[in-house]
Amino acid sequence: MAFTATRKEWCKLYSFFRLLSEGFVRVGTPDGKPDDGLCIPIAQVQREEHDGTRKYIIAGEDVCVLGESIERHFLREDFGTVSELIGQAIKSDTGNEVESPDGVEEFLDKVGIFHLEAQTDDRTDYYIGFWDLKAPLIGFRVHSHIGGMNILLDGGRAANLKFEQVGVKFASPTVNKINMLESANEVTDRMLLIERLGGVLKYSDVADKVFRSNLSMIDLHFPRMLAEMVRTMHLDGITRIDELTERIKVINPLKIKDELINKHHFYEFKMKQFLMAVALGMRPAKLYNGTDSAVSGLIIVGREGDVCMYQKADKALFEDYLYHNTRLLKGSVEKDKYGFLERENGNYYFKLNVKIGLKR
Numbered sequence: 001m002a003f004t005a006t007r008k009e010w011c012k013l014y015s016f017f018r019l020l021s022e023g024f025v026r027v028g029t030p031d032g033k034p035d036d037g038l039c040i041p042i043a044q045v046q047r048e049e050h051d052g053t054r055k056y057i058i059a060g061e062d063v064c065v066l067g068e069s070i071e072r073h074f075l076r077e078d079f080g081t082v083s084e085l086i087g088q089a090i091k092s093d094t095g096n097e098v099e100s101p102d103g104v105e106e107f108l109d110k111v112g113i114f115h116l117e118a119q120t121d122d123r124t125d126y127y128i129g130f131w132d133l134k135a136p137l138i139g140f141r142v143h144s145h146i147g148g149m150n151i152l153l154d155g156g157r158a159a160n161l162k163f164e165q166v167g168v169k170f171a172s173p174t175v176n177k178i179n180m181l182e183s184a185n186e187v188t189d190r191m192l193l194i195e196r197l198g199g200v201l202k203y204s205d206v207a208d209k210v211f212r213s214n215l216s217m218i219d220l221h222f223p224r225m226l227a228e229m230v231r232t233m234h235l236d237g238i239t240r241i242d243e244l245t246e247r248i249k250v251i252n253p254l255k256i257k258d259e260l261i262n263k264h265h266f267y268e269f270k271m272k273q274f275l276m277a278v279a280l281g282m283r284p285a286k287l288y289n290g291t292d293s294a295v296s297g298l299i300i301v302g303r304e305g306d307v308c309m310y311q312k313a314d315k316a317l318f319e320d321y322l323y324h325n326t327r328l329l330k331g332s333v334e335k336d337k338y339g340f341l342e343r344e345n346g347n348y349y350f351k352l353n354v355k356i357g358l359k360r
Contacts, residue, residue, distance in 0.1 A: 002100040007090055009116035010098050011147030012125050014086045015301050019045060021080030023058050025128070028300055028308035030320040035308070046127040046137055048118045057133065070112045082107050087305045090146050122294035138311060139294040143358055144301035152275075152326065153356040155284030157337050160207040161227045165341060165348040168198035175348065179340040187330070187339035187352070188234045194341075194350070201350050203227045203253075211284040218274045221254050225270065228253040230328060230352045239327040240359065245271050268323065275322040278356060280312060300358075329355040 019025055024041050026034035044057045055066040063079060065072045085101040093099070108114070118125050124139035143150050153159065170178070174197065183189045194201060206212035206223050215223045228251060229244045238244050249267050260266045274282075281293030297311030297318070310318045331353045333339045338351035 002102070003105060004097045004099050005116050006096055007098055007147040008144065008150070010086055010090050011144035011301055012118075012142045013113070013116045014083050014090065014147075014305070015142050015144070015299050015307050016045065016047065016126055017079040017083035017086070018305075018307050019128070019299075020056055020058065020063050021076050021078075021083060022307075023076060025299075026306075026308045027314070027317070028310050028321060030317065030324055032300060032302070032321060032325050033308070034302070034306050040130050040309075042128055042130060043132050043135060044129045044137075046129070047113075047125075048120045049112065050114055050119055054112060065111055067112060072110070072112075074111065078107070087146075091305075096148075124294050125299070138296045138313075140297045140299045140309065140311075141295045142299045142301065145303045145360060146301060146305065151329070151355065151357045153278045153282075153284070153354060154331070155208075155211065155354065156331075156335065158208040158211050158284035159354040160336065160338050160351040161223065161230060161354060162204045162207050163201040163227070163231070163350045163352065164204040165194060165199050165350055166202050167200035170197065170199065170341075170348065175341050175343075187333060190339060190341075191231075191234060191350070201231070203231075204349060207351060208284060210287055214282055214284065214288040215274075217288055217290060218277065219270050222270055222274065224253055225267065226274070226354060227352070230354055233328045234330075234352065239329070241271060241275070241322075241326045241328065241356075242324050244328065245323075272319040272323050275326060275356075276312070276315070276319055279318070279322055284354075325359050326356055327359045329357050331355045 019042055024039040026036060027038035027040065029035050042058055044055055047054050052068045057064040057066065058076065061076050063074050063076055065074065082104055085104055089098050089101045122139065123141060125142045127137035127139050129135045129137045178190050178193055181190050181193060191201060203224050206215060212223060215226060225248060229248055232244055232247055233239055238247060245267050249261050252261065256266060277288065279298065280295055282288045292312065297309055299307060299309050301307055310321050312318060336353045338353040341348045341350055
């Protein structure tokens with residue numbers, strides 16, 4: 001009987017098998033497309049299973065699977081055939097759960113794969129060694145346009161930013177009226193109602209002290225810049241990071257000189273630093289000291305099933321890709337506890353949540 005798995009799980013396996021079948025990976029362009037002129041040979045892919053590490057070594061037209069209790073050889077084209085079956089299944093089934101195509105389960109048993117997602121604690125999906133077996137292994141995380149993009153930054157309540165409500169002092173009935181307002185865009189509508197009633201939301205602080213320190217590693221004033229971007233996202237409906245940054249250059253929340261904005265590109269520079277830190281390990285509730293995690297790059301599965309990569313060794317390209325292909329997202333108001341006035345030490349504060357994902 002066929003089993004089912006999520007689209008994301010299938011996409012991770014799809015990318016893994018496709019890389020093994022092709023024997024190389026294309027470098028991505030700044031707009032997220034594979035560059036056919038830049039193909040890097042793959043020597044091996046390492047993946048974690050429930051019983052230990054598996055090495056998939058490419059040798060000519062074969063793939064040698066090595067583990068503690070397994071040593072088997074397969075044709076590379078077999079991985080290509082199975083990846084095609086998986087790709088067709090993902091594209092033809094619009095649900096979140098996708099049934100295993102005929103023959104795929106048997107192949108997984110042969111190559112010793114029992115979990116579609118790698119069993120790791122370091123957030124990598126697999127490691128790749130390029131060129132030859134002596135090359136260092138590089139950890140990658142998979143994001144897929146056909147399987148649902150993973151969130152780059154999803155910190156929950158730890159990723160909330162605080163705005164103090166100043167201007168008019170609201171009575172309790174007015175506060176209740178604001179907080180009880182419900183609509184399709186309730187957070188935005190509450191912010192607009194506060195403005196109509198004479199209130200002003202002034203940036204105050206990062207709600208979580210760890211996230212505050214992490215953001216300050218980018219720049220001591222970066223939390224204020226990010227807060228203004230999130231506010232603008234809600235009020236102006238702009239979600240793309242590059243477009244929001246252009247808007248921030250006009251607003252200039254840090255009140256810096258025009259030369260620093262337009263000649264040195266301060267705001268773009270800081271946002272690229274932040275996106276790289278997030279892609280390579282920064283988390284809201286985990287202390288960040290500038291040291292990257294085991295994730296050193298991204299594997300991107302395109303809408304047509306093409307696969308490309310970005311890695312920190314090519315910093316400028318990776319930064320450009322992130323800058324032009326990320327967006328702010330609206331998280332769950334109930335889950336992340338933001339979007340309403342809260343009383344704290346005699347003052348009212350309004351929180352907004354930071355969530356970042358790759359654009360679809």
